[in-house]
Each structure stands twice: as structure tokens, then as C-alpha cells.
Amino acid sequence: MTDPVTDHLDARYGRVRRAGRRSLLLALGGLLVLAGLAWLVWVAVLHSTPPVASRLIGFEIVSPSAAKATIEVERSDDVTAAACRVQAKAPDFSVVGEVTVNVAAGGPQRQMLTADVTTQRAATAVVLIGCTTPGSDRPR
Structure with missing residues (x-):
């Protein structure tokens, strides 16, 4: 209407x-x-589904100038190479040591790695920054 x-x-x-x-x-x-x-x-x-994932399993302060970390790295396939950064930190949270652990292509997809970090002074903690691959710059 x-x-x-x-x-x-x-x-x-x-x-x-x-x-x-x-x-x-x-x-x-x-x-x-x-x-x-x-x-x-x-x-x-x-x-x-990132190409690599990592986690810190544990760490040990070996001496005033050395620390050791155990990390687990899992890659999406066994042909992916990765680089994992580990830092040792002092009580004031400053970085006193750093090392990059390379994971070669061709190994198992999931593996445990040990990182020996040389420090400038006594460390109280070890931190895993993460792992990167050639195609991914974001640490995971």
C-alpha cells in the first residue's frame, strides 16, 4: 500500500x-x-606450523667462567638446518656470554643438544633465545 x-x-x-x-x-x-x-x-x-621449535630443558653453572645448557630442537623436516642462540645472564640480567649452536641438516627431526657457554663473569642463569632457519628469522 x-x-x-x-x-x-x-x-x-x-x-x-x-x-x-x-x-x-x-x-x-x-x-x-x-x-x-x-x-x-x-x-x-x-x-x-613453524619450521623449527626449541625449548630449554635445563642449565648448569659449571664455573665462574662457564655454563652449560641442554636444549631440545624439533624441526618440521630433517632437511632443515637451524641455528639456536643461547645466552648466559648475570644477577643484574646483563648478558655475560652467548653462543650459537648450529643444527645441521640431515639429522633427526627431534634432538637434544648441549651448548657450552663461555662467560665474562659469573652467570646465574642461561636463557634460550630461540632457533632460526634460513627461511625464518623469528626465533622459536
Whole structure:
């Protein structure tokens, strides 16, 4: 049912009712949301499977100038080489020693490594910064 007053005002001011305009906007909005969700899933899958992962199993302060750390390295495949950074820290949290342990390609995917860190002065803790691969610069 149409209202004669509304029809008269629409004609007077040039307003035209477009029924398809709302449907078009809803369809475009839906496509935009769908594209955003697809991008979110792609990013989540990409970053949930890093090429290398590592964790510190334990450490021992051997002497005032040396520390030893045991780390576990897990690679996504056995052809990936990795480099793992280990730091020794003093009581004031300053870095007193650092070493990079290289994991050669071709070894087992999961392995335990020992890192011997030479320190400038007595250390109280050893920290694993993480491992990187040639294709990934973010330590994990």
C-alpha cells in the first residue's frame, strides 16, 4: 500500500526507491567478511606450523667462567638446518656470554643438544633465545 503524501514528496524531491541497493550492499558486505575470514584462517595455519621449535630443558653453572645448557630442537623436516642462540645472564640480567649452536641438516627431526657457554663473569642463569632457519628469522 502506498502513501500518497510520501509518493508526492518522493516525486517532488527526486527520491527513487531502489530495492536492489540494499541487497547489493549486503552481498558486498558478506563477500568482504568472507574474504577477511579466509585471510585469518590462512595466517593462522601458516604461523601454527613453524619450521623449527626449541625449548630449554635445563642449565648448569659449571664455573665462574662457564655454563652449560641442554636444549631440545624439533624441526618440521630433517632437511632443515637451524641455528639456536643461547645466552648466559648475570644477577643484574646483563648478558655475560652467548653462543650459537648450529643444527645441521640431515639429522633427526627431534634432538637434544648441549651448548657450552663461555662467560665474562659469573652467570646465574642461561636463557634460550630461540632457533632460526634460513627461511625464518623469528626465533622459536
